[in-house]
Amino acid sequence: MDAWLIASLLVIFIWGLWGVMLKYAGLYMEWYYVYAGSALGAFIIYAIFIILLTLTGKLSVSLQVKPLTIAAAGGLMGALGGIFMVLALKMGQASIVVPLTALYPLVTVLASYAILGEPMTARKIAGLILAIIAVILLSTSE
Numbered sequence: 001m002d003a004w005l006i007a008s009l010l011v012i013f014i015w016g017l018w019g020v021m022l023k024y025a026g027l028y029m030e031w032y033y034v035y036a037g038s039a040l041g042a043f044i045i046y047a048i049f050i051i052l053l054t055l056t057g058k059l060s061v062s063l064q065v066k067p068l069t070i071a072a073a074g075g076l077m078g079a080l081g082g083i084f085m086v087l088a089l090k091m092g093q094a095s096i097v098v099p100l101t102a103l104y105p106l107v108t109v110l111a112s113y114a115i116l117g118e119p120m121t122a123r124k125i126a127g128l129i130l131a132i133i134a135v136i137l138l139s140t141s142e
Contacts, residue, residue, distance in 0.1 A: 019094050023089045039082070105131065
């Protein structure tokens with residue numbers, strides 16, 4: 001199995017549990033405590049990662065400001081999205097909120113087309129349409 005596929009499957013599993021854990025924590029405390037706890041957990045992973053990169057000498061390479069700024073903006077988007085995810089989970093059902101928010105690849109595909117010049121194929125369009133249908137089916141009552 002390719003390494004990228006293993007990593008992708010781990011993302012699905014980990015992020016799937018992430019939504020449930022945030023919702024479960026939100027049953028017992030206010031959303032801002034849930035977010036603070038989530039941020040603390042993320043900070044621990046970030047700190048370990050940076051320490052490991054520093055110890056292995058991988059952070060000694062000179063950095064370019066523009067890509068680093070774009071990466072930092074991406075981190076800001078992730079953190080801001082995390083705030084709204086916790087809020088949505090606090091107010092809604094995890095089984096609805098998580099599939100609905102999983103439509104973010106729609107934005108990624110469109111932005112990749114517009115900004116990165118990646119091709120927009122019929123297969124990608126069909127996949128997006130099917131993803132929207134899947135979210136509707138998962139998010140509506142029977």
